[in-house]
Amino acid sequence: MSASDSSVVIFVLFGLLAVTLVGAAIYMLYDRAVGVVVRLLPRLHLSRVFATLRQRIGGRVPDDDEQSDDLDDSTAALIAMLDVASVVVDATDGVVQANPDAYALGVVDDDAIVNDTVRQAVRDVREHGGRRSFDLTTATPERFVPTMPDAPGHTRHQRDMQAVSRPNWIKVTVGRLNSRIVVVLLNDVSEEMRFAQTRDSFIVNVSEQLLAPSEHLEHLADSLEAEDLDVDRVRAQAREVRRSSRYMSHMVSDLLLLIKAQEPVTPSEANRLLVGEQLRAVVDGLQDESRRLGVDIVVACDPGLCLNGDAVQIRAAVRKLLDNAMAYSPRGASVSVTAGLSKDGGHVIIRVIDRGPGIAKADQSRVFERFYRGGNQNDRTREGIGLGLAIVKHVALTHHGTVALWSAPGQGSTFSMTLPVAQGR
Structure with a gap:
């Protein structure tokens, strides 16, 4: 491909990125307008509630000497039904x-x-x-x-x-x-507020990730158009474009998985999974990464544990937890993934344990939020997207389970998914 042909390709990509950014901007403005309306609705609703109560006790708020000191049963019942x-x-x-x-x-x-x-x-x-x-x-x-x-x-x-x-x-x-x-x-209005925070984080994060490849493309275009074409520089910038593209692909894949993990899984004979098989499949797929990081993975699973679930989602959630555990563990350390039955016999508890630096208390309440990045990033995690633990949370919820965290600075972290055992045989 000639330099001119390459330039055409580059500028086509620029156009696609520009359209995406404009679309994101329009969405942001629209979503903020809707958010203002949503925040006003609770106020209007509560005003109607008090108007109803005032009508109930006489159509207005009487003077003190007109008021009864008691809350009659019917008014109490009305309040209870709010x-x-x-x-x-x-x-x-x-x-x-x-x-x-x-x-x-x-x-x-x-x-x-x-x-x-x-x-x-x-x-x-x-x-x-x-x-x-x-x-x-x-x-x-x-x-x-x-x-x-x-x-x-x-x-x-x-x-x-x-x-x-x-x-x-x-x-x-x-x-x-x-x-x-x-x-x-x-x-x-906690859910609305958390959604608003997530929405704003999403807009900022995606916008930043779209700007990075556009900047790399711009540098590459400048090098291709230069009269003294520097092949080594072009190759280095092409590697940056490829890295940015992989990052964007990773983010899109995580977003698609997150969308998929919104619909509850219905237990059936067709989706019975052996937990041990799922854990071993994930660990086998991480052997190369484990050797590269110098972190061992130890697996322990009670025999015969079964749950109803989507194998792709379960493996993705466990992999996200293990990816995190390895990324925050020092070379030479080990991480553990275990699965056991709860005392009541009704749940499978999958735990991923690391001996890393731990998570600050201030960050623990937000680590499962989409796009949230804590303050303890290192060279391995600095370019993360912030969707991994959100995916874990939604996979647990869609399988009628829960996810939890125990962590203390300097003592490592334990992430747990608690999922119902498989129904029937």
Whole structure:
């Protein structure tokens, strides 16, 4: 191919990249506009709720001398049927009625409001009337964070492993029903907020990854058009283009796998899998990488373990965990992949254990998010995409299971997938 022909190819590729970037920009602007509307909807919904309650107690909020000090049964029933978490507070700040979600969101405990911001808003509304609306971020109490099923032979740290707890983002509305009774409505918008964060990370990450190959292509085009064509330089830049292309292909493959891992797997005789076979197939495929990194892989699996699943997804999830474990382990170390039966006999627990640097507490709550990159990157992981652990999480969910992490700086990490055992024979 001549230099001129190569230039034509290069500029065609530039055109395709430009179209992709324009499309991403249009999507970003559209998605942000939709996000604004979505964030306004909870406010409008809670305003309608309080309007309904006011109508229920007389069409308006009466003066204090007109109000009853009691919450009648029908009003209490109406509050209980709301599709947001609700808390009813009396004149002594005691909680007389609360949705269970109010406890799980960390606002109520032991029949009292434990969040200072909400408690102050309740007192302010009781004294001055009106309504207060504000955003609140809370942490889920430890007792509401699901623990991993236990299995024989696990260390104390592994038995204490918990699923990652993430912050709760709440739209709070506080209103007075009468001189004594104040109602707190808690609209949990955590999923919407996490989606917005993921969306923004996705846009930034993909845009950056699209810019890298375009820059490499531009440098290659400049070299091809130069009068004093430097073959060595062209070859070096072509290698950069090839590396960027492989990276983009890897990202697209991960995105397709992530999309596939959204539909729950229906157990059947056709998708019964022997866990040991799946683990050995993954480890066999990693032998070259294991030798290159100087990290051994140790496999231990209880015999006869079966689960219902998609073999491609299960292997991909285990491989992602092993890839991570090897990448963060020093040369000469070993990583372990084990599979055993939970004590209740209803779950298969697959664990991948490394002796690497561990994961900081601040990063642990976000490692399963799409495109999230922690702060402890090394030369092996610096160019990662940030989709591996998100794929693991969604594979576990689509197989009706869970995924969890135990890690401590300097003590390594343990990632666990807990999946139901196969049904029937």
